Amino acid sequence: MREITLGQYYPVRSVIHSxxxxxxxxxxxxxIVMIFFVDTFVGYGLVLLFLLLVIFLSKVPLGKVxxxxxxxxxxxxxxxxxxxxxxxxxxxxxxxxxGIIRIYSQGLINAxxxxxxxxxxxxxxxxxxxxxxxVQLTDALESLLKPLSYIKVPVHSLxxxxxxxxxxxxxxxxxxxxxxxxQKARCADFETGNIFxxxxxxxxxxxxxxxxxxxxxxxxxxAMDSRCYRGAKGRTRMKKMHFRLRDAVSLLIxxxxxxxxxxxxxxxxxxxxxxxxxxWLV
Amino acid sequence: xxxxxxxxNFEYNPKTPFAKRALFDVTLDINDGDFFxxxxxxxxxxxxxxxHLNALTRVQSGTLFVNxxxxxxxxxxxxxxxxxxxxxxxxxxxxxxxxxxxEDVAFGPKNIGLSADExxxxxxxxxxxxxxxxQSIRSRSPFDLSGGQMRRVAxxxxxxxxxxxxxxxxxxxxxxxxxxxxxxxxxxxxxxxxSIVIMISxxxxxxxxxxxxxxxxxxxxxxxxYEPRELFAQKELxxxxxxxxxxxTNIASMLADRGFNVDRSIISEDELVDAIVGECQxxxxxxx
Numbered sequence: 001m002r003e004i005t006l007g008q009y010y011p012v013r014s015v016i017h018s019x020x021x022x023x024x025x026x027x028x029x030x031x032i033v034m035i036f037f038v039d040t041f042v043g044y045g046l047v048l049l050f051l052l053l054v055i056f057l058s059k060v061p062l063g064k065v066x067x068x069x070x071x072x073x074x075x076x077x078x079x080x081x082x083x084x085x086x087x088x089x090x091x092x093x094x095x096x097x098x099g100i101i102r103i104y105s106q107g108l109i110n111a112x113x114x115x116x117x118x119x120x121x122x123x124x125x126x127x128x129x130x131x132x133x134x135v136q137l138t139d140a141l142e143s144l145l146k147p148l149s150y151i152k153v154p155v156h157s158l159x160x161x162x163x164x165x166x167x168x169x170x171x172x173x174x175x176x177x178x179x180x181x182x183q184k185a186r187c188a189d190f191e192t193g194n195i196f197x198x199x200x201x202x203x204x205x206x207x208x209x210x211x212x213x214x215x216x217x218x219x220x221x222x223a224m225d226s227r228c229y230r231g232a233k234g235r236t237r238m239k240k241m242h243f244r245l246r247d248a249v250s251l252l253i254x255x256x257x258x259x260x261x262x263x264x265x266x267x268x269x270x271x272x273x274x275x276x277x278x279x280w281l282v
Numbered sequence: 283x284x285x286x287x288x289x290x291n292f293e294y295n296p297k298t299p300f301a302k303r304a305l306f307d308v309t310l311d312i313n314d315g316d317f318f319x320x321x322x323x324x325x326x327x328x329x330x331x332x333x334h335l336n337a338l339t340r341v342q343s344g345t346l347f348v349n350x351x352x353x354x355x356x357x358x359x360x361x362x363x364x365x366x367x368x369x370x371x372x373x374x375x376x377x378x379x380x381x382x383x384x385e386d387v388a389f390g391p392k393n394i395g396l397s398a399d400e401x402x403x404x405x406x407x408x409x410x411x412x413x414x415x416x417q418s419i420r421s422r423s424p425f426d427l428s429g430g431q432m433r434r435v436a437x438x439x440x441x442x443x444x445x446x447x448x449x450x451x452x453x454x455x456x457x458x459x460x461x462x463x464x465x466x467x468x469x470x471x472x473x474x475x476x477s478i479v480i481m482i483s484x485x486x487x488x489x490x491x492x493x494x495x496x497x498x499x500x501x502x503x504x505x506x507x508y509e510p511r512e513l514f515a516q517k518e519l520x521x522x523x524x525x526x527x528x529x530x531t532n533i534a535s536m537l538a539d540r541g542f543n544v545d546r547s548i549i550s551e552d553e554l555v556d557a558i559v560g561e562c563q564x565x566x567x568x569x570x
Contacts, residue, residue, distance in 0.1 A: 181338050182377035185369035186439060187361050187393035204389065207379035211425065 008068070010130045015246065016058035017131045021140035023247035024132055027254055031124045034258050035117055043264050044116045050257060051123055060130045068126045069119060076115050083111040138163040143241060149232070156232030164220070172213070179208050285312040285335065285447065285478065290344035292330055304330040306502045308344070312495075317473055318480045319489040319510075321525065322499030328482045331499075332449050335480070336367040349446065365394045368445025368476075372452045374436035378424040383409070383435050386424050390443040401442075408442035409435075412468060430461045437468070447478040454488060466492060490514060490528040490549040498523060515547035530554045537561075 016024075038044055055065055087107030096103045128137075142159035149155045180190065183204045190201050262268070292305040305327045312318050320328045333339040334346055337353055337360060346353040349366055371377070380386035387408055391401045409416045412434040419427075424435050433453075440448070453469060454462040466488055473479045483489050489496055490510045498505040498513070500523055514520070514531045527535060534548040534557065543564070544557045562568045 178371065179377055181333070182369075182371050182374065183389075184338060185336055185364055185371070186377075186390035186443065187364045188389070189393065204377075204379045208376055212376055 008064075008126075008129055009133050010058075010060045010064065012059045014057060014059040014131070016054060016127070018246075019131075019250060020241055020243050020247045021132050021136040022143055022241060023243065023251060024128055025137065025140045025144060027251065028124055028128045030254060030258065032121060034261055035120050035124070037261055037265050038117070038120075039113070039265060041113070043261055044113070044120070046257075046260065046264075047120055051120070051127070054127060058127060058131050060127070065123065065126055065130065069122060072118060072122050076118050079118060080111045080115050083114055084108060087111075134166040135163055138166065139237070139239075139241060154231075156235075168216070171216075172209070175212060176205060176209055179205050284314055284347075284349075285310070285480075286345070286347040287311070287331075287334075288345045290331070290334065290341065290346060292327075292334070292339065292342050296342070304502055308502075308504050310497060310504060310507065312478055312480065314477045316478050316480075316495055317493045318478065319493030319496035320480065320482045320499060321484070321486070321489055321496060322505075323524065326499040327502040328499050329451060332369070332451060332480065332482065335447070335449055336364050336369050338369075361394060365390075365443045366445060367447045367449060368440040368443055370437060370440050370448070370450045370453060372455055373433075374440075374453075375424075375429065375432035377439075378432060378436060381423060382421045383414075383424050383427075384420040386435060387438045387442050390439055394443060404442045404444065405438075408438040411441055411472070412438045413464070414438070430457060430464070433457070433461075433465065434468070437465075437472075441472060441475075444475075446476050447480065448472060448476050450479065450481045452482055452484065454483070454485065462488070486514070486526050486528040487530075490531065498525070510549050511547040514549055517546070 035047070038047060052062075055062055084103055084107050085101065087104050087110060089104030089106045093104045093106050094102060095105050095108070132140075138159045141162070142155055145153070145155045145158075184190070188201060188204060190198065190205075192198075193201070287308055287310040290305055290308040292303070294300070294302045294304055308327070308331060320332070322328050330339060334341065334353070335348060337358060340356075341354045348363065351358065351363060351366075353363070378386050380389065384405055387405045388401050391404050396404070405420075406416050409419065414431065414434055419431075419435075424432060427435065437453075448469075450469065454465050457465060462485075469479065469481070470492060481489070481492065493510060495507055496510060496513055497507045505523060514527055517527075517535060520527060526532075528549055530551055530553070531546070531549055534544050534554055535546050537544040537558070538546050542561050544561060545553075548554050548557060559568070
């Protein structure tokens with residue numbers, strides 16, 4: 001259990017690390033939206049170049065970033081197989097057929113694009129979590145959602161809930177470990193039997209875990225109360241976020257890049273430069 | 283049956299950047315009849331050592347025999363081992379989970395696979411032994427009890443497995459002085475039913491009052507194994523290891539420093555009172 005670490009923050013100093021977390025969060029969301037506008041392999045190639053540049057700037061080892069793709073490997077394979085098998089193309093496009101299984105070249109191309117889209121979708125947030133601590137992220141979220149507090153959305157409380165939850169994950173893991181050991185010492189068996197048996201065997205761990213979580217929540221609430229916590233009102237920050245020139249520059253660069261991607265897709269200036277003439281763009 | 287530990291080494295997260303060595307060549311012999319104390323600072327390896335004794339932590343290098351059972355091989359009889367070595371962790375009341383006290387205490391014996399009759403007999407015995415009234419408490423929820431009672435129930439859950447070796451990790455932590463005294467009295471009573479009790483403690487009064495041998499841990503190594511009198515009379519050694527003296531030994535030692543004829547190895551209140559009264563009489567400060 002102890003090996004689980006949430007938030008894979010990679011602590012080095014880099015341009016990407018030092019960007020305002022709010023800027024990074026906005027960029028990440030814009031990036032995700034952008035991915036859905038890419039529909040050519042050239043476009044994906046550009047995105048790849050862009051990502052490689054960001055990873056290089058962030059000083060996070062490329063291997064570490066790629067490792068995070070392991071989680072979605074199954075999903076990607078499943079998607080590719082399904083979309084290849086169920087693609088209905090026209091018959092002169094047929095590559096190979098056997099019984100009801102028909103594979104079209106257009107199907108393969110589509111599946112490839114889908115896989116790339118999935119992979120790029122995951123890589124963006126991965127780089128964000130490598131370069132931004134969970135606390136910075138919740139702070140950024142709180143700051144960005146602030147306008148909602150004018151329509152009585154409890155933004156500060158939500159952000160507080162999130163940061164407390166993140167803070168308590170390692171504690172809970174440790175506690176689970178302890179209780180599990182205590183029950184193992186009473187000859188509890190977590191390793192054998194079918195899935196139902198094992199789920200039931202976890203009860204003697206889960207119940208004490210719940211009980212102590214509630215107790216801890218109670219104590220934390222008391223501690224916050226006794227230090228006069230009363231929500232966002234009049235509260236200042238220890239670490240203020242600053243929107244600097246480099247944040248503006250990175251937003252600008254990204255906006256330009258987004259524009260290029262849109263241009264590739266919608267062919268904005270046919271009179272000036274007609275992209276549709278370049279048939280190799282697939 | 284004894285516990286034999288030879289050149290035991292242990293490292294957390296081996297072969298990673300987070301590797302941390304916790305035990306260095308630990309060699310200990312714990313014999314039948316011992317009430318064995320383990321003292322040392324936080325992070326000195328005490329807890330890592332005791333979690334080896336019932337194979338919650340597996341042997342990485344070195345040898346470890348418990349009751350003649352070799353704990354080095356990968357596959358061992360966990361049930362047999364864990365019913366032989368009863369382990370009471372810090373704050374054992376946090377492990378309670380069942381709907382009733384009776385069910386909770388029965389958890390261990392049930393896991394061993396005893397018959398229903400045997401289980402109910404052991405549960406009754408264990409609950410009575412920890413000083414609770416079986417009839418009135420058996421069907422109550424363990425979460426409704428007071429802190430001291432919960433700890434007793436947790437202890438009963440271990441005793442019901444009838445361990446031959448009982449391992450306690452700071453059994454009195456977080457209790458008031460009276461609760462501490464009650465738990466200690468209880469542990470001494472349990473000692474009569476098992477052959478070895480091993481206790482980790484930070485409270486030197488408890489260690490000196492209960493244990494016949496004490497292992498001093500320091501930074502993952504065994505600094506030495508002493509008898510209580512032998513250990514607590516060595517003021518310089520204790521200062522070097524930053525270990526407190528028991529309250530009474532401290533008083534005796536301060537008196538001795540000021541020229542009174544009081545033995546520095548005193549470890550009980552009665553001895554101290556006798557020594558002080560004796561010295562007063564010698565000096566003619568009070569009647570014989």
